[in-house]
Amino acid sequence: QITLKESGPTLVKPTQTLTLTCTFSGLSLTSSGVGVGWIRQPPGKALEWLAVIYWDDDKRYRPSLKSRLTITKDTSKNQVVLTMTNMDPVDTATYYCAHRRGYVSGASYSGYAFDIWGQGILVTVSS
Amino acid sequence: DIQMTQSPSSLSASVGDRVTITCRASQGISISLAWYQQKPGKVPKLLIYAASTLQSGVPSRFSGSGSGTDFTLTISGLQPEDVATYYCQKYDSAPLTFGGGTKVEIK
Numbered sequence A: 001q002i003t004l005k006e007s008g009p010t011l012v013k014p015t016q017t018l019t020l021t022c023t024f025s026g027l028s029l030t031s032s033g034v035g036v037g038w039i040r041q042p043p044g045k046a047l048e049w050l051a052v053i054y055w056d057d058d059k060r061y062r063p064s065l066k067s068r069l070t071i072t073k074d075t076s077k078n079q080v081v082l083t084m085t086n087m088d089p090v091d092t093a094t095y096y097c098a099h100r101r102g103y104v105s106g107a108s109y110s111g112y113a114f115d116i117w118g119q120g121i122l123v124t125v126s127s
Numbered sequence B: 001d002i003q004m005t006q007s008p009s010s011l012s013a014s015v016g017d018r019v020t021i022t023c024r025a026s027q028g029i030s031i032s033l034a035w036y037q038q039k040p041g042k043v044p045k046l047l048i049y050a051a052s053t054l055q056s057g058v059p060s061r062f063s064g065s066g067s068g069t070d071f072t073l074t075i076s077g078l079q080p081e082d083v084a085t086y087y088c089q090k091y092d093s094a095p096l097t098f099g100g101g102t103k104v105e106i107k
Helices: none
Strands: A003-007 A018-025 A035-041 A048-054 A059-061 A069-074 A079-084 A093-105 A108-117 A121-125 B004-007 B010-013 B018-025 B033-038 B045-049 B062-067 B070-076 B084-090 B102-106
Touching (some): A003 A093, A003 A108, A018 A035, A018 A093, A018 A121, A035 A079, A035 A108, A048 A069, A048 A079, A048 A093, A079 A093, A108 B033, A108 B045, B004 B084, B010 B018, B018 B033, B018 B102, B070 B084
Parallel strands (some): B010 B102
Antiparallel strands (some): A003 A018, A018 A079, A035 A048, A035 A093, A048 A059, A069 A079, A093 A108, A093 A121, B018 B070, B062 B070, B084 B102
16 A cells, blocks of 8 residues: 655745655665655645655656756655745645556556555744 | 646636536647645545546546547535635646646625
8 A cells, every 4th residue: 555645844934945854664765666755735726746756766847936846756765855945935735756657668668657655744934 | 948827817607507628738648637625724635537537436527538638627516615716737748837726705
């Protein structure tokens, strides 16, 4: 059974850096095809994909936020960490991490949807 | 980047009605399309992937269709527990964009 859980500060000040940790079990980020992503949802608004990291340390980011985001993994701790710099009140949202599986065929990777999600963590940006 | 547009943004239907939600990609994405259900105050739940494959445990009244740029989520016989916001998402390649959501209510 795969589970994921987000942790981190629930209140940050404008201009500060947010660091969120996704701790998971039941999956291995060393297994071919596995990925863990981050998605956020501002209050009352739609889901926004932010970033994803894969078993081979490949990383992808939301283009509009690429300069502010960093995603890393610690396979020994079963954790994925997302950092977002220069936080602003518009970044107030519930942040989710989620599991993505996929497979490699030849030189190409084919991924699937986010099938297992964490419970989410509400982060408020306010002075 | 490919944009995902859902319509309508909200709808109200009666219990037992057939409900259809559409999702359009600005470029072709083959069948790399997922649908999620998010009930009020809850975590999004994967309903359908590969445009038409039901995730395990999802009721058969949910179905998906389409390929390329046009996709549809259908609820055949709306139930009170289906009140939720539904999102489509492309996952062929990054960015893994979500649609704007469709809020489904009971009339």
